[in-house]
Amino acid sequence: MNEPRRSAALQDDSGGLPAFGLRDNSGELRSFPTARSALLCFVHEDCETSNLSMPLIERAHVEFGDMVDVWAIGQDDAAGTAKLVERHGLTVPVLDDSALLVSFEYDIETVPTVILADDDGYEVRRIVGFGRADWDHLFEDLGAIAGVSPPDIDWSEWPESRPGCGSLSVLPGTYERLVAQAERSPLRARRIEVGAGDDVMEFLFDQGLTDGLPVVPPTPERVLRMLEGTRRDPQEVVATVPPNMAPATIEKIAINAVMAGCRPEYLPVVVAAVEAMCTDEYNIHGVSATTMGASPVVVVNGPIRHRIGMNMGLGALGHGNRANATIGRAVRLVLRNIGGAKPGGTERSTLGNPMKYTLCFAEWEERSPWEPLHVERGFEAGDSVVTLFTATGGPNLIVDQTSRSAAQVAGSFGLVLEGVHHPRAHGMGDVVLVVCPEHLDTLWREGWTKEQVRACIQELTSRPARELLRDAVSGAGLPPDRVPEGGLDRPIPKFAGPEYIHLVVAGADAGKFSAVLEGWASGPRGSMPVSRKIEEVT
Numbered sequence: 001m002n003e004p005r006r007s008a009a010l011q012d013d014s015g016g017l018p019a020f021g022l023r024d025n026s027g028e029l030r031s032f033p034t035a036r037s038a039l040l041c042f043v044h045e046d047c048e049t050s051n052l053s054m055p056l057i058e059r060a061h062v063e064f065g066d067m068v069d070v071w072a073i074g075q076d077d078a079a080g081t082a083k084l085v086e087r088h089g090l091t092v093p094v095l096d097d098s099a100l101l102v103s104f105e106y107d108i109e110t111v112p113t114v115i116l117a118d119d120d121g122y123e124v125r126r127i128v129g130f131g132r133a134d135w136d137h138l139f140e141d142l143g144a145i146a147g148v149s150p151p152d153i154d155w156s157e158w159p160e161s162r163p164g165c166g167s168l169s170v171l172p173g174t175y176e177r178l179v180a181q182a183e184r185s186p187l188r189a190r191r192i193e194v195g196a197g198d199d200v201m202e203f204l205f206d207q208g209l210t211d212g213l214p215v216v217p218p219t220p221e222r223v224l225r226m227l228e229g230t231r232r233d234p235q236e237v238v239a240t241v242p243p244n245m246a247p248a249t250i251e252k253i254a255i256n257a258v259m260a261g262c263r264p265e266y267l268p269v270v271v272a273a274v275e276a277m278c279t280d281e282y283n284i285h286g287v288s289a290t291t292m293g294a295s296p297v298v299v300v301n302g303p304i305r306h307r308i309g310m311n312m313g314l315g316a317l318g319h320g321n322r323a324n325a326t327i328g329r330a331v332r333l334v335l336r337n338i339g340g341a342k343p344g345g346t347e348r349s350t351l352g353n354p355m356k357y358t359l360c361f362a363e364w365e366e367r368s369p370w371e372p373l374h375v376e377r378g379f380e381a382g383d384s385v386v387t388l389f390t391a392t393g394g395p396n397l398i399v400d401q402t403s404r405s406a407a408q409v410a411g412s413f414g415l416v417l418e419g420v421h422h423p424r425a426h427g428m429g430d431v432v433l434v435v436c437p438e439h440l441d442t443l444w445r446e447g448w449t450k451e452q453v454r455a456c457i458q459e460l461t462s463r464p465a466r467e468l469l470r471d472a473v474s475g476a477g478l479p480p481d482r483v484p485e486g487g488l489d490r491p492i493p494k495f496a497g498p499e500y501i502h503l504v505v506a507g508a509d510a511g512k513f514s515a516v517l518e519g520w521a522s523g524p525r526g527s528m529p530v531s532r533k534i535e536e537v538t
Helices: 048-064 078-090 099-107 132-145 172-182 198-206 218-228 251-259 264-277 283-289 323-338 406-417 436-445 449-459
Strands: 019-023 029-032 038-043 067-073 095-096 113-117 121-130 237-241 246-249 295-301 360-362 385-391 393-399 431-435 501-505 513-518 532-535
Touching: 019 095, 019 099, 019 513, 029 067, 038 048, 038 393, 048 067, 048 078, 067 385, 078 449, 099 172, 121 132, 132 218, 198 323, 218 251, 218 264, 237 264, 237 360, 246 251, 251 264, 251 323, 264 295, 264 323, 264 385, 264 532, 283 295, 295 323, 323 360, 393 406, 406 431, 406 449, 406 513, 431 436
Parallel strands: 038 067, 067 095, 295 360, 431 501
Antiparallel strands: 019 029, 038 113, 113 121, 237 246, 295 385, 385 532, 393 513, 431 513
16 A cells, blocks of 8 residues: 655655655754654644554654654644643654744645655655555554564554545645745735636625626736735735624735726725725725615725826716726725625615625826825825725715805805705714816916815804704604704704814816715714825835
8 A cells, every 4th residue: 555665746856755854842953854764754733643643653762762863743723732741741853843844845635644654855755644454564664774673553443544634734725825835925815716617707896806897817927916016015904894893914915906997006006005095994794784885985095096097077976097997896806805894794784785886086186286185194195195084875966057256155065065965964974075177267366275165064054953853744753842952042063073074186177067975974972084104115
């Protein structure tokens, strides 16, 4: 079954088995080869067949250890090794291969695997699993090497054979990591083999890895090319993604960026957006799970907008720009494929939302006299920054082509904003108001600031509490038994404060059509806007 042989597949450059150095359970470094014959026994503690073999490995050490290096090479951590030693009362050195590098280099697929090597480091016998006759022959070989008679063992007490267990080095995910390390590749993610006759696109659909639209197959070559867009370590954990609380490494984000259709230079924006999305303040788990259909909206500021060709002008909120479309989509795919947020699972949206495919755009800072969004949020003007908002609806147009004064334009904003979610829903949280250039020009001709626009909206939308009560016309609004402090005549503005109205400039020079992106629950009970600085890669 296991006749003496020399293994060509496992030879190093000199023709022998691969050299290695590992520390044993006493901390001593053991190096192979040693110019002596060696018995290398690959085992792990949780394998029944390894445990069956351990008394024989120990006996070989006791009987032949003066002339032959007998080593157990353990795949377990320190705790597993300690269990193995205590269980069998071992004196044989147990070497620490918990990193599995030696097991991988020796192509160990099954434990126990026992290899007898000669003085020159050549393999002369191998036992995979357990074979009674194989061990009998092995002890005869060891006796001949040591110049002693083999011990008297009643082999009838041992089973004829037993299959081994899978080596820890071939576990899914572990094997791919070891291959990547051996090839000096930065990739560690588990590779999925697709049959030669299978349609890759259909396979990805069947595996639930798409958002319903075709994705770009994330081949190793494409992922490596995507990783050229960042200087960060591919194995750096950027965030923990709900609902599965799965670690998102740079590599895994890059995989989803490939699938979304991103170019490498977009990757730092996607990474920063994922960092923002997975903060406690943003609360992406709540955003995903709500039946309201909430979804992230990605707004980009700073020099990177131009460097990667983002759209901030004509059609900024629509289709046709690769950067806008794929950055937002990549963020959504990270949430789906790493975090596990999928419709019918934790995604419980009643109607859904087109923004669950993508919504990402840049602010047209150069077209605006106002302080841009990221500067308002505490960053330097020269910083590249991504800001995540949560939206449940929109973009809803504010159509006003006839107002000629700043007060009239701001008034139109307020009239439309009063209908967000419901006209009687007041004291609300965050909303994004995308101001088009022509409306901005009308406001700025009279020198109106963002603060004045916000104040006008709050004043115009204020309603006495009595007008917001539930009644026979609509059951939405304030409960009659919950009169706010100040009584029914107290005016309540649409938003809890002017700071919840976020103004961003974008859109074509022609056309008086601004837009509203309706928010979700705000503050600690819901989701708060979060900004992150984008890595600069030049």
